[in-house]
Amino acid sequence: MFSVSDISRYYGLAFGLRDFLRNKITLEQSKKFISTRLQNRERNFLNLIQKVIYENPESPYLKLLKNAGCEFGDIESLVNKDGIEPTLCKLLEEGVYISWEEFKGKRDVIRGGNRFHVRERDFDNPLLPDYYHVKTSGSRSAGTRTIFDLKYLWEKSYYALPMLAVNNALDAPMGLWMPGLPSMAGIVPLLRYWSLGRPIARWFSPVTESQVQASLRDRLATRFTIYSARLWGAKLVKPEYVSLAQAVKVARWMADTRKQFETCSISCFVSPAVKICQAAIENGLDIEGTHFFVGGEPLTEAKRQQIEAAGALAVPRYFTTEIDIIGCGCPGTAADDDVHFFHDSLALIEHQRKVEHTDTYVNAFHFTNLSLSAPKIMLNVESDDYGVMETRSCGCLFEQLGFVRHLHHIRSFAKLTGSGMTIIGSDFVHILEKVLPQKYGGAATDYQLLEEEDNHGQTHLNLIVSPSVGAINDSEVINTVLSELHRSVRSGKLAAGFWSQINTLQVKRIYPISSSGKVMTLHLTKQK
Known part of the structure; x- marks a missing residue:
């Protein structure tokens, strides 16, 4: 059953879509937006800390900061003196962090003699309109309740055109082989690429709504988004079911599109990308020079080799539903899954932890959001990922924009992945x-x-x-x-x-x- 509040949310989403879809992002606008955000990085961080933590008495981070005896002026002084990352390291030492188990609501927060329980919704951004909530798909992250916010989607869309430009895919028709709601993996790029003036050409879904037991709310939300967008002039494509065993259908579309337009790209998880390339080879389909923008699981050496065996190019992306895009690869990679870290909107530090039920220790990533539009407020939130973080030069457009920090060999110490x-x-x-x-x-x-x-x-x-x-x-x-x-x-x-x-x-x-x-x-x- 739908309540008055549900109707109100859909009404707000419809008019939010109108504004979102009527505007377009250009490459030059993207460069300018990223440059401005890098220049204002410290200011944005302090603004976020003040508005959504210190001015929000319900914030779980406020409890941690009070426990550490840290006032806003203390953080401001540290940032102005040392910068964001050194400040975050000092806060972590004082117990101001959230483990991934705590962030998922699986464990109480215990710091010294203080203990309190948190729920997933406690980390929601209190400044955002409550349009729609989703659960993460279980791709790269698992089961977190997240607000779907169009302003944040718009902000993150500024990375998309540089991502295409860096990898010589600006003019390539783009397809999707991603699931629909409750996963955001399909609906987000569907909207994003329209805002770039490059509509998704085909959307293949590897699962049906019945296979994932999508709720009535999720089923209606998918249709509502597509058909309300059409009211505003955006002819978004509908998902077409193509199972993982039918990868040849996607491979054939890529081969036909390449023949017609001389190029083609597709966004999908890593393992399905491998299946497409294997199907292309087995059926004599020419997809040479096409681009696979992949993520959701590690792009290992074996998986990259399978994609390249078909003459295609693999572009790694690092993303989670809670954060959206974190980084993207370029042709000058130093490792199979090397990505430029987008530190204009995020901060990242590492901290060693023991992996439960093993004798292994890893340097877990801890993320901090720098945007007031972020659906989840994250201050030193531990991801269950770890990897190598380094600064190096490759000469690509990402480096010219200021993204000189790289992440690679990104792996999980707590998640299991199969077929993305x-x-x-x-x-x-x-x-x-x-x-x-x-x-x-x-x-x-x-x-x-x-x-x-x-x-x-x-x-x-x-x-x-x-x-x-x-x-x-x-x-x-x-x-x-x-x-x-x-x-x-x-x-x-x-x-x-x-x-x-x-x-x-x-x-x-x-x-x-x-x-x-x-x-x-x-x-x-x-x-x-």
Whole structure:
């Protein structure tokens, strides 16, 4: 049922779309906007801290700052003296940070003798209109409630044209192979590229609404966005269902588009990009010189090689639903997943932490938003990602704009990824320790989940079942896991919808790897 407030939200969204879609962003405007934001970086940070934290008595960060005895004037003095990043490091040392478990509402915040509980909505930006809320798709991040805000989408769209220009793809027709709501992976670029004057040519969705059990609200929101946009003159394309097993259909569209326009680009997750390229090779389709703008999972050496084997170019992007775009690659990469870090709207520091259930330590990324339009207020919020951060020169347009900081070898210490869909590893623990032993026998120690990459660049999730459990039906066990994900994990609905199409989840009858934890991600496994 829809309430008066629901109708009001859709009314506000409709008129927000009108203003959003009637304006266009140019490359020169993008350069100027980014330059201005870099010049005002410290001022923007202090303005945000003052308005949404110190003037917001409900802010969880205010509790941390008071616990640290830190007033706004103290932060202002530190920033003016040392800059943003050194200030953030000092705040972190004083306990002013939020771990990823706390940010997801999975754990109480404990600093010294103080303890308090936080919910996901406590980190919402109080200055934003409450148009629409989504749950993250489980791509790169997992299950966070986020406000969909058009002003923030507009701000982040200023990166898109430089991204295309850097990679010589300004004139390439763009397609999508991304899911619709509840994932934002499809609807955001659909709107974004219209604002650039480069409408999405085709939108392929790898899952149906029924496969991900999309709510009535999500189903109506997708249609409302597309058809209300058409009222304002924006002829947005509708999603067309093309399963992961039908990658050749996307490959054929790319080959036909390349033949007609001499170039073509597509935005998709990394593993589906590999499937498109494999399908193109197997079916003799020419997609040489096309661009794959990929993200949602690590672009490993094996995956890049599979894409390049078809003559295509892989452009890595680093993004999360809570933040949107964080960085994008250029032709002068130093690593397979190297991206320029967009520090005009974000700050990033690293801090060492122990990975739960292992003896491994990583330098986890901690992000801080610098925009008053950000849906989530983030002050030293720990991501469950880690990687290499460095400053170097490559000579591209991004560097000319001032983006000289690079991130690469970006990996997760807590998420498992298959076919571009991500689930927090801890969400599997209940299934491994309770559901499977109760249904198939054995003890909690007889089950383990292991992320691995095959020779074709595809990431698989191996459900390790000890031989001591006895005879089991592999397909039945996999169906049990997928059904449990559908039932118990919000972001699991989308992941299960993807994984049910192909053999992402596989059973291995070996003894669990001792002392490695219940869930082992690919890259932590390689460190062993």
